[in-house]
Amino acid sequence: MIGYVDGTSPLHRAHPYTTLALSGALLFGAFALTRPLEVGLLVLTAVLFAATGRVLRSSAQTALLLSLPIWILLFVLHGLLGAEPRMAFGPVALSVPGIARALVLGGRVTAIVLGFLTALATVSPHRLVEAMTADGVPFGRTFLLASTLTVLPRMRERATQILEAQQCRGLRLGGSIVARLRALGPLALPLVLGALAEVDEQVLALDARGAAGSARRTALDPPPDSRAQHALRWALLALVAAAYAWKFWRMRG
Amino acid sequence: MIRPTSLRDLVLIRLGVAVNLVIGQIVAALLLPVYLDSVGTILVAALVGPRAAITVGLVSQVLNAVISGNFSWLPFALVQVVIALYAAAAARLGLFRRFATAVPAGIGMGLLAASCSAPISYFLFGGVTAGGVTVVTTVLRALGAPLGVAVASASFATDLLDKAIACALVSVVLRSLPGTLAARFPALAR
Numbered sequence: 001m002i003g004y005v006d007g008t009s010p011l012h013r014a015h016p017y018t019t020l021a022l023s024g025a026l027l028f029g030a031f032a033l034t035r036p037l038e039v040g041l042l043v044l045t046a047v048l049f050a051a052t053g054r055v056l057r058s059s060a061q062t063a064l065l066l067s068l069p070i071w072i073l074l075f076v077l078h079g080l081l082g083a084e085p086r087m088a089f090g091p092v093a094l095s096v097p098g099i100a101r102a103l104v105l106g107g108r109v110t111a112i113v114l115g116f117l118t119a120l121a122t123v124s125p126h127r128l129v130e131a132m133t134a135d136g137v138p139f140g141r142t143f144l145l146a147s148t149l150t151v152l153p154r155m156r157e158r159a160t161q162i163l164e165a166q167q168c169r170g171l172r173l174g175g176s177i178v179a180r181l182r183a184l185g186p187l188a189l190p191l192v193l194g195a196l197a198e199v200d201e202q203v204l205a206l207d208a209r210g211a212a213g214s215a216r217r218t219a220l221d222p223p224p225d226s227r228a229q230h231a232l233r234w235a236l237l238a239l240v241a242a243a244y245a246w247k248f249w250r251m252r253g
Numbered sequence: 254m255i256r257p258t259s260l261r262d263l264v265l266i267r268l269g270v271a272v273n274l275v276i277g278q279i280v281a282a283l284l285l286p287v288y289l290d291s292v293g294t295i296l297v298a299a300l301v302g303p304r305a306a307i308t309v310g311l312v313s314q315v316l317n318a319v320i321s322g323n324f325s326w327l328p329f330a331l332v333q334v335v336i337a338l339y340a341a342a343a344a345r346l347g348l349f350r351r352f353a354t355a356v357p358a359g360i361g362m363g364l365l366a367a368s369c370s371a372p373i374s375y376f377l378f379g380g381v382t383a384g385g386v387t388v389v390t391t392v393l394r395a396l397g398a399p400l401g402v403a404v405a406s407a408s409f410a411t412d413l414l415d416k417a418i419a420c421a422l423v424s425v426v427l428r429s430l431p432g433t434l435a436a437r438f439p440a441l442a443r
Binding site: 002027031062063066070073074076077078081101102105108109112113115116117120140143144145147148149151152155156159160163173174177180181183184185187188189191192193195196197199200202203206207211212 | 259260261263264265266267268270271272274275276278279280282283284285286292296308312315316318319320321322323324325327328377378379380381382387390391394395400418422425426429430434437
């Protein structure tokens, strides 16, 4: 499952920036680590992160489902088709450096996906918007992130309606690739032109809500922050910087 | 994220992001071997300009990750920035005004996009990004191509086709805009 899960875990109670900083550190840290053991520790950290948010089961299941195709392709591309030397593993001969690379790359993807799924499950969108408002983030940025998600289902529904309407008028979706490319216009044009025609109406609606004003907005229920969490966020930044410094120092050596 | 300049830009950015994320539904229905996930970015670059288009690209990449759950694709946000800048320059040169110039502009965009996405795919993900492009990479690798060559060839092949179609589609959209609607976008007149 992808999305927010109500709860009272330490991650749910933490300031949204702290949880996002933890998942961000997993993302940036993943690309700084280059050995299977290091990436293994990173995956373990992501598991602990999910367990702290009490969403380990759901997040790990989704993360495994999402990263499974990547693991399979990595196994084929690097394990089976990788460079010499090879090691017999049952009926197949696997590339030793290829398997090591597949473990690093697959571990990276799994840790990143698990980290962000945990953040999605534990950071309430409402609390995030409140935190951003309290922090003085301009309305435009919060609007873009929050409102685009709400407009998507409407656009999807409209795309389905156009698809059905054009099929009723005799548009064929199958056939040669040229025929299918020709069908793209009658399907995409009404969707885009219809959305463009609504722009003025939406601008007026936003203007009526005072969105054009530059005054700082007051958050009604800003999530509490603490010095410890603030320090933790800086420490994570320093940790990621140190990981990259170590990576480049090792590359030079 | 770059700050949009007006409410109109903000609404158009939202529209561009929605187009980027929803057009895949039509592509899937037509079983086309492309993504077209940058149509909204190119459209906003032509209607508003590079700043808004870069925002569309970055927000699309983040929201795509949020919706799909696959956050490992976030580094490809750089490709969206390059597409936005190229599309804005192409629009300024009037390349989207005619179909005959939009397609070559799309091929140029595909070359540039692939030049950015192939190194990201190769160095950060070992050529595996779980899309159709990875299947092409695997087939080329199985045929004996070195990994770097296989990743680059697959990226160039898919991006050239994808961006050529995306630019052609944007050109058709811009030419189909009713006069009253087109007049509201000063960038179109340049």
